[in-house]
Amino acid sequence: MPLNYSKWDALEVSDDSDIEGHPNVDHKSLVRWKQRQIHEDREARKHKIATLKADIQSNPIIQERLREVRNSVKEKGVAFFSAIVERLEKQPSPERPPAPLEGTYDGMLLSLLRRTADDVKELGIASGDPRLDEELIKSLDEHLERMPEFMEKAKKELEYEEAEQKKKITSEDIRPGFSSTVGSSYIPSKPEPAPLPGALGTSTTHKKKATTTTVEYEVLNPKSVASSSTAPPPDLNEDDEIQEDEADIVPEVTPVIAEFSKLPLGGFQASWDFIRAHRDVVVPGASDALLVAGYRAEREGKHEYAKRCVHQSLLLQYGEKLGRDGISVFFGKMIDADPRAVMVFMKDVDDTYNHIVTRVKVNKEEEEAFSKGTEQIQLVPENPGAEISFNVPDGPPPENIKLEGPGTEGMEIEEVRKALQMQWEVFESFEEDMKAALKSQKLDSVNKVLGSMKIEDAERVVELLQISGMLSFSENGIRDQTGELADDVD
Incomplete structure (x- = not known):
């Protein structure tokens, strides 16, 4: 059977001798610099492609919102324009565009409206001018007309970058085995991401061999010393093992899980897209780490973020309870907006968050009482018949x-x-x-x-x-x- 080698035509093969430089510069350093430049260019192109895709995906949303503002300004006048700007500044929606774009949709819309106001000011039109409404609508129309042009330009640029990306075969494109119309090649799966430190069900303890020397203490009051917290430890044989207890380790959020915690409430599609793009979100301990982060946020007064942490934690918990493929099954129901499933889930989010609010309140009251000296140390005999x-x-x-x-x-x-x-x-x-x-x-x-x-x-x-x-x-x-x-x- 003839082998098909045509797919290797795009493979970039280079000998170190192809790299030429100044004779006084170390050749190995030149090779390393060249390799680093190749990798940096690839990463920059990947980031640019991701940004263009996010722009293309979010632009229709911004365009629709801007059109609604334009129509409302035409109907209600400049007062509505001022009101919508104030609302976007003080009470913005947390809904975010796809990564790697930063900010929120409301932030993008606010930027466009501010630019519109600046365009009108440059014309010398101040507040109270009868031409203000007309010029605001005109400026908004200009922004709406430029958006399709921006979309077309972004699409062409995306096509070009993707074509350039496919010109060379990288390690991400290589698959083991020969090309054949019969059979299939084996692709080993990626290793499972490690659980977070402190996750339940994981072994995080270490055993150490301890060689000890027996020391005898001669004391005047054996019973008193035995009850003291500084009493000498029991003797250990040479073969005894000391096991470090790490049960008190609290799982902490990783940078990826921290980004996951910022996704909006009810944004099931955004959460599912994020999980598929970041495999290390669904790991043992992640849901616990999110609950801990939610508790800390509630203590700091960050109520909205605390509830998001609870929401994201329960997303992972529900998926885990449904079995091996439970995460995809669960998100399938949520994204399809199954009314009963969504209602049950959001009620659980509210109940869990309210429980955290109660615990934070109780703990703060206990700490306040402690700081005021309400608690006291008192000597009390263990048995009624005993005497101190x-x-x-x-x-x-x-x-x-x-x-x-x-x-x-x-x-x-x-x-x-x-x-x-x-x-x-x-x-x-x-x-x-x-x-x-x-x-x-x-x-x-x-x-x-x-x-x-x-x-x-x-x-x-x-x-x-x-x-x-x-x-x-x-x-x-x-x-x-x-x-x-x-x-x-x-």
Whole structure:
């Protein structure tokens, strides 16, 4: 069977020796510059083609809107012209033209109307001039007449650019296999885009081998230290594994998903076109990231954008729930404007957004209450029969210490001295009102002082009470008897 090589006629094959330059310039650099220029030219042509297609697609919409304005100005006069300009400036519609065009349709229309007003001003016609209505209509007619010319020019330019693009075969045009009228060639599918960090159902944890050394701590109040947040960690064997918990990672929107979130409510066709052009929108974690972005936007007062984020998030969720090809099935119903499907979906959008509004309000109220000090740190015994007492030192430890009584066997006097000295230093670091409350041995007095402090300061005081052994939840254990021990010194 003869092979057809004609499709390779447009393949641009070049040897490095074809590139000539100055003898003092490195030849490899010239080759790299030439390659970069080729790629930049291709990307510029692709962007220009996309822009021309977007212009051709959006121009009829602008033309129709401009014609409506022209007819209304002819019927209602210059007052309508001023009103429509003010409306476009203060309350523009979010409807956007196809990418890569920027701005909105209302922004484009406003630009044309401002240009019309400038044309009339250049004629020396001011407000109140009887010729104003006539000249405005005349200027609008001129813009409407130029639009078909612009369309024709854009179409010819698009044909030329597409023809130039097809003259050379690029890597995007190459397909594996031989040309044949029988059979087909295998085209490997593109790899699935990676899920967002923090997406549910994805493994984002890493395991590390930890080699630890066992350290034994000898303490005076074991129960108090065990309840402290700074208690030493449990011993680990050499083969134990430490798994980093990344469950608190919140999925964040990527630049592509951020653009997707700006599409208008109910713009199902625009969203579907965007998804088909950007494969990395439909990835695990994208819908969650959009909900997070919506929550943050609502907190910042960006209500319209917050609802868009909810809308786009639910678009992805609905498609995911319908199975493997669910996204295309779902958008098919939405674009066909199935009344029941659209009604159910938009109600879900409203309910979800209202839930976010409620959560933002509740969270702000909680934060406001927290900032005003409504929350307090209080010491409360876990069991009704338990009692909280305070081992308050009378002063620094004496020079000579004598240990007596059960539970003191095996204790070293120097270690006891260090513990008592640390307990005294902690006590001395407290404010006077806390010292007085501790000396009173009254739980209500201590809680009153704690309640008057900031949350973080009160937490720090309780932590120091636990570490030093001054806070006791039972009558067992070693109590500071510095004053009594001084009487028993040899």
